[in-house]
Amino acid sequence: MNLKLIKKNNEPINHEAVDKIASALGVHPKFAELMYLRGIKDEKTIKSFLYPDLSYFHDPFLMKGMKEAVERINTAIERKETIVVYGDYDADGVCASAILSLFLSSKGLDVYTHIPSRVEDGYGLNTESIERIIENCSPDLILTCDCGISAHKEVEDAQDLGVEVIVTDHHEVSEIIPNCIVINPHQNDCSYPFENLCGAGVALKLVQALSDIEEAKNYLDLAALATVADLVPLVDENRLIVQLGLSNVNNIKNKGLKALLKKQSIAGAITSSDVAFKIAPRINAAGRMGDAYRAFRLLTTDNASEISEIISEIESDNERRKKLCSILYDEAILDMQKGGYVGERCIVLAHPDWEKGITGIVAARLAGEFHRPTFILVQGNGCYKGTARSVDGVNLYSLLTAVSDLLIEYGGHSQAAGFSILPQNVELFAKRVAEYLTDFSKEYFLPQMKYDVEIDSSDINIKLINSLDMLEPTGNGNAKPLFKLTKNKLKAQPCKNPLHTQINIDGLVLYAFNSKNISQLFTADGEKSLVVELLKGEYGNKVEAKGIVRGISLDNLCFGDDIAMSAFLYESRYNCNNSPNYVRYSIEDLPEVVGDDLYGTLVVCGCKETFEKVRSLCPDITIHEFLRVSSTNNVSSIIVSPSLKEIALSHYDKIVFVDAPITLKTISYINGKTNAKVYVSSKQTDFCKGLSSDRAVFGRYYELFRKYGASEYNSVWTFYRAVASREKIELKQFVACLAVFAELGLVVVDEKIFALKFNDALRVKLTDSSLYCVILEYDNNN
Numbered sequence: 001m002n003l004k005l006i007k008k009n010n011e012p013i014n015h016e017a018v019d020k021i022a023s024a025l026g027v028h029p030k031f032a033e034l035m036y037l038r039g040i041k042d043e044k045t046i047k048s049f050l051y052p053d054l055s056y057f058h059d060p061f062l063m064k065g066m067k068e069a070v071e072r073i074n075t076a077i078e079r080k081e082t083i084v085v086y087g088d089y090d091a092d093g094v095c096a097s098a099i100l101s102l103f104l105s106s107k108g109l110d111v112y113t114h115i116p117s118r119v120e121d122g123y124g125l126n127t128e129s130i131e132r133i134i135e136n137c138s139p140d141l142i143l144t145c146d147c148g149i150s151a152h153k154e155v156e157d158a159q160d161l162g163v164e165v166i167v168t169d170h171h172e173v174s175e176i177i178p179n180c181i182v183i184n185p186h187q188n189d190c191s192y193p194f195e196n197l198c199g200a201g202v203a204l205k206l207v208q209a210l211s212d213i214e215e216a217k218n219y220l221d222l223a224a225l226a227t228v229a230d231l232v233p234l235v236d237e238n239r240l241i242v243q244l245g246l247s248n249v250n251n252i253k254n255k256g257l258k259a260l261l262k263k264q265s266i267a268g269a270i271t272s273s274d275v276a277f278k279i280a281p282r283i284n285a286a287g288r289m290g291d292a293y294r295a296f297r298l299l300t301t302d303n304a305s306e307i308s309e310i311i312s313e314i315e316s317d318n319e320r321r322k323k324l325c326s327i328l329y330d331e332a333i334l335d336m337q338k339g340g341y342v343g344e345r346c347i348v349l350a351h352p353d354w355e356k357g358i359t360g361i362v363a364a365r366l367a368g369e370f371h372r373p374t375f376i377l378v379q380g381n382g383c384y385k386g387t388a389r390s391v392d393g394v395n396l397y398s399l400l401t402a403v404s405d406l407l408i409e410y411g412g413h414s415q416a417a418g419f420s421i422l423p424q425n426v427e428l429f430a431k432r433v434a435e436y437l438t439d440f441s442k443e444y445f446l447p448q449m450k451y452d453v454e455i456d457s458s459d460i461n462i463k464l465i466n467s468l469d470m471l472e473p474t475g476n477g478n479a480k481p482l483f484k485l486t487k488n489k490l491k492a493q494p495c496k497n498p499l500h501t502q503i504n505i506d507g508l509v510l511y512a513f514n515s516k517n518i519s520q521l522f523t524a525d526g527e528k529s530l531v532v533e534l535l536k537g538e539y540g541n542k543v544e545a546k547g548i549v550r551g552i553s554l555d556n557l558c559f560g561d562d563i564a565m566s567a568f569l570y571e572s573r574y575n576c577n578n579s580p581n582y583v584r585y586s587i588e589d590l591p592e593v594v595g596d597d598l599y600g601t602l603v604v605c606g607c608k609e610t611f612e613k614v615r616s617l618c619p620d621i622t623i624h625e626f627l628r629v630s631s632t633n634n635v636s637s638i639i640v641s642p643s644l645k646e647i648a649l650s651h652y653d654k655i656v657f658v659d660a661p662i663t664l665k666t667i668s669y670i671n672g673k674t675n676a677k678v679y680v681s682s683k684q685t686d687f688c689k690g691l692s693s694d695r696a697v698f699g700r701y702y703e704l705f706r707k708y709g710a711s712e713y714n715s716v717w718t719f720y721r722a723v724a725s726r727e728k729i730e731l732k733q734f735v736a737c738l739a740v741f742a743e744l745g746l747v748v749v750d751e752k753i754f755a756l757k758f759n760d761a762l763r764v765k766l767t768d769s770s771l772y773c774v775i776l777e778y779d780n781n782n
Contacts, residue, residue: 007452031468050470063190066209069181070209073104082110082137083104084139085104087147088124091229092199094115095200096168096202098219100206114129115292118356119356123411124148125151127154139163142158143166149178149411150411166183167182172397196235197238200222204223221254224246234272234473261274272474282317324355328354336349348377348430356378360416369633373389373399384423388400388417388418391444397411406432408421446598446623447623453483453484460545482532485532487530494519509546515549518552528552529555557624566736567641571739572662576668582667585680586682593679597654600634600636600651603656604641604658605641623638625638660681701737704727704729710756712755745762
């Protein structure tokens with residue numbers, strides 16, 4: 001897919017300032033350029049970014065409500081009151097609860113911690129839970145963490161029952177806030193200089209205010225875990241928390257966290273990726289798949305056997321979570337195909353039986369793959385509970401506010417949110433969300449990739465790689481840098497696992513994972529821009545640069561007509577006998593037929609001339625593909641000679657052939673896979689021109705297929721090259737013969753591994769093949 005590549009910061013480079021940074025730090029000039037573009041331009045900023053110090057923490061009393069909260073909690077400490085810490089079931093809520101519980105317990109208080117059940121209680125304060133808590137432990141004070149900012153009614157209910165409440169939270173603030181002491185840096189009149197702390201970060205600031213930074217640093221490891229897990233921007237105080245909290249396994253004070261790190265074989269320096277991909281998912285798995293209180297116990301107990309037991313349980317939960325995510329994703333794709341979301345700028349899926357604990361993971365995956373806001377709703381307690389994930393440029397909190405008249409409650413951030421809705425409002429909710437998004441520029445919904453700095457292969461060396469290490473911790477707000485590398489010629493070959501590709505550029509080895517569907521673009525003619533993440537490769541005692549390809553963009557789709565026409569011919573192999581359903585149109589009417597829908601239109605060409613014509617007539621379609629679609633995203637696109645079996649045809653509502661299929665059986669195949677309307681140009685192709693219909697020729701190729709076809713080849717093109725290295729053959733004739741034999745059923749192609757099986761018992765004539773009859777007619781007439 002020719003992704004649209006966008007530079008994150010187009011600010012003109014002050015090369016004198018960049019040289020000064022490079023010289024002062026002794027780093028690679030391209031790293032200095034990256035720092036400059038990320039706003040790290042002067043000595044003071046550079047020092048605070050690279051060299052963390054406890055003195056850089058902000059004064060916690062600048063946060064609104066902090067003075068009052070400290071006074072009330074100190075009173076509770078003096079009076080030996082009972083406090084309930086009311087948290088949340090995700091990693092941030094669990095860590096925030098652990099920080100406050102451990103600290104308050106160390107001051108001699110009776111602390112009861114409530115971690116709500118994702119399924120039974122749902123997110124945030126719950127009146128039934130509050131009543132149960134009051135009945136069981138008669139608290140004097142409820143202290144929330146990572147929740148409560150939208151729970152004005154529930155806070156009022158607790159107060160009516162004689163219990164005071166302090167809310168500590170970090171989510172967006174609604175118009176009505178609870179009538180109690182509130183600590184949240186997002187409050188309008190809060191003077192705190194940094195508003196993007198996570199829930200555990202706010203809890204850490206409360207501990208700092210109640211004691212001092214030396215006391216608070218005992219909980220930095222938990223705050224750091226939550227900061228990475230909750231995807232808050234890793235800048236300012238968040239970066240400082242993670243730098244100091246996760247510098248090294250040996251510095252981790254929390255016994256449960258240290259044991260979990262050891263279980264994942266993490267030793268020495270801890271990276272943000274270690275936390276994001278190995279630790280946070282396991283903490284979250286406890287609440288997603290069962291009781292989140294286990295994760296809280298893991299982070300608060302000193303009992304080694306209990307720690308070991310809990311880790312074993314959440315390891316099992318995490319494996320079960322992975323399997324359920326895969327099942328739910330597949331079901332979501334099927335629901336999308338049935339649900340009429342082909343052309344919408346949002347995905348709204350409601351399913352009563354889905355596991356609520358994993359909807360956020362699946363929503364994030366769908367939002368990423370289809371590049372549009374995604375809402376997944378599951379049934380529970382008389383209403384639907386919704387989870388939402390967004391794309392850059394679309395603020396979910398603002399969106400939900402716009403449709404709040406349909407919701408029971410909602411809350412969250414710009415890119416992730418949750419809500420509740422009555423079943424009868426779900427259909428209207430989907431309609432209103434779609435209408436809301438129509439006013440946004442279509443650019444927000446097109447596949448795109450952002451990069452930091454343009455680079456040449458000559459810039460890449462171990463000095464640059466070592467410099468990049470200084471960026472850690474990386475994550476949201478301080479992402480791993482992506483470099484744009486532009487080349488004409490690439491050397492590419494499949495890895496041992498043919499799903500992946502190895503690319504060599506002037507000695508630099510790059511890996512493109514799961515790139516089978518775009519591997520043909522790496523070796524295409526013309527200029528190609530790769531988006532690359534650079535890494536350190538360690539091979540024994542040798543250290544060198546390597547990279548991962550994250551995306552590819554071609555200004556002009558370059559391909560050979562020999563492969564394009566042959567691939568188009570190969571799509572005539574389908575033996576479908578149902579009557580084809582299609583509409584004929586004149587090529588002059590192509591722009592009107594194609595239309596301007598952002599999603600759901602697939603324009604099919606079979607050669608370079610046609611492709612260029614379509615590009616000129618339909619300039620608004622900027623996504624161009626060759627042979628395969630590179631993702632499940634059904635954004636409207638032009639594709640040359642597609643492998644129809646590899647396309648989710650049901651994701652499209654309009655398929656337009658600009659070169660007419662060789663036989664109508666191709667259309668019959670499409671009709672059997674989708675309800676999309678099929679348009680076929682009245683322009684006839686001559687792709688069969690030059691093919692021989694001679695039975696002896698077909699007989700020879702059949703013998704070659706039998707001789708070489710039992711091996712695995714990955715694709716028809718690999719198969720052809722393997723045979724061509726040993727026999728004198730012609731590409732188009734080779735593919736045409738294989739398609740004829742496949743249509744007749746004489747040859748069965750296992751498309752996954754590309755190996756042939758033969759149906760020796762079958763007796764058919766070549767003229768039983770529609771494709772062969774077309775070839776025969778061309779041969780006779782020419």
